[in-house]
Amino acid sequence: MIKSFVLVCGVALAAFGSGSGVQAEAGGKAFAIFFYESPQGFANRTNKESGRYWAKWTGYIGSIQKSGVIESGAALLPPSGSSAGKASLSGYVVVRAKSLKDAQAIARRSPAVDHVEVREVLPMAQHKGAN
Amino acid sequence: MTYCLAYYESAADFERRESSDAPAYWGAWSAYIDALADANVLVRGAGAGLQPPATATVIRGKDIQDGPVVDTREQLGGFVLITVESLDEAISWAQKAPVSGDGAVEVRPVLPPPAG
Numbered sequence: 056m057i058k059s060f061v062l063v064c065g066v067a068l069a070a071f072g073s074g075s076g077v078q079a080e081a082g083g084k085a086f087a088i089f090f091y092e093s094p095q096g097f098a099n100r101t102n103k104e105s106g107r108y109w110a111k112w113t114g115y116i117g118s119i120q121k122s123g124v125i126e127s128g129a130a131l132l133p134p135s136g137s138s139a140g141k142a143s144l145s146g147y148v149v150v151r152a153k154s155l156k157d158a159q160a161i162a163r164r165s166p167a168v169d170h171v172e173v174r175e176v177l178p179m180a181q182h183k184g185a186n
Numbered sequence: 187m188t189y190c191l192a193y194y195e196s197a198a199d200f201e202r203r204e205s206s207d208a209p210a211y212w213g214a215w216s217a218y219i220d221a222l223a224d225a226n227v228l229v230r231g232a233g234a235g236l237q238p239p240a241t242a243t244v245i246r247g248k249d250i251q252d253g254p255v256v257d258t259r260e261q262l263g264g265f266v267l268i269t270v271e272s273l274d275e276a277i278s279w280a281q282k283a284p285v286s287g288d289g290a291v292e293v294r295p296v297l298p299p300p301a302g
Contacts, residue, residue, distance in 0.1 A: 126231070167247075174262065175236070
């Protein structure tokens with residue numbers, strides 16, 4: 056299901072789904088990839104680095120969308136208040152991959168961040184909270 | 187506005203998932219997610235429960251390590267996206283989450299789409 060936010064070329068992303076109706080690769084497992092950025096990383100979203108910052112992220116997310124493995128994702132506003140220089144969650148994607156190694160490979164291609172955490176998603180029993 | 191609610195849990199909380207407490211643990215989360223869905227605030231297909239932190243991998247540049255970032259006691263257990271009228275409403279939903287006293291919920295706005 057395409058989410059309400061549309062990816063506009065070269066501009067900021069919000070929440071997005073699997074793109075043009077391409078079915079995520081059947082089988083495989085769902086992995087969540089969480090991106091953590093330092094305060095400088097967040098600052099680059101709006102300072103003079105912003106053109107480069109968004110170009111890299113749009114390219115990265117676009118390439119995952121094209122390969123049909125993305126299930127969902129969102130970019131997050133930075134935390135309010137000070138994080139004392141520590142990295143904070145900046146966004147995430149949920150992708151479908153055959154193995155943890157494949158998911159890690161996707162994670163490693165992300166633009167420079169403080170770090171990335173890859174975690175397998177629970178195979179939830181279907182209930183009305185799921186789609 | 188759309189917010190991400192990220193649920194952080196302690197090691198003891200994660201252990202409950204596998205213990206005799208498991209039905210109560212999962213029952214509470216199921217009921218909470220259903221409540222979000224019933225209130226029409228849950229963005230469907232966007233959230234996920236996560237496998238425990240021991241299954242995590244952390245990647246820093248070229249460096250890959252098994253296990254989560256260790257300098258925090260609480261670890262991500264799951265997250266949802268909700269669409270609500272205000273931050274107060276988002277916080278109110280965060281407070282209803284069945285996280286234990288050892289846990290926390292982080293409420294963070296999702297980047298809005300660009301104008302034009």
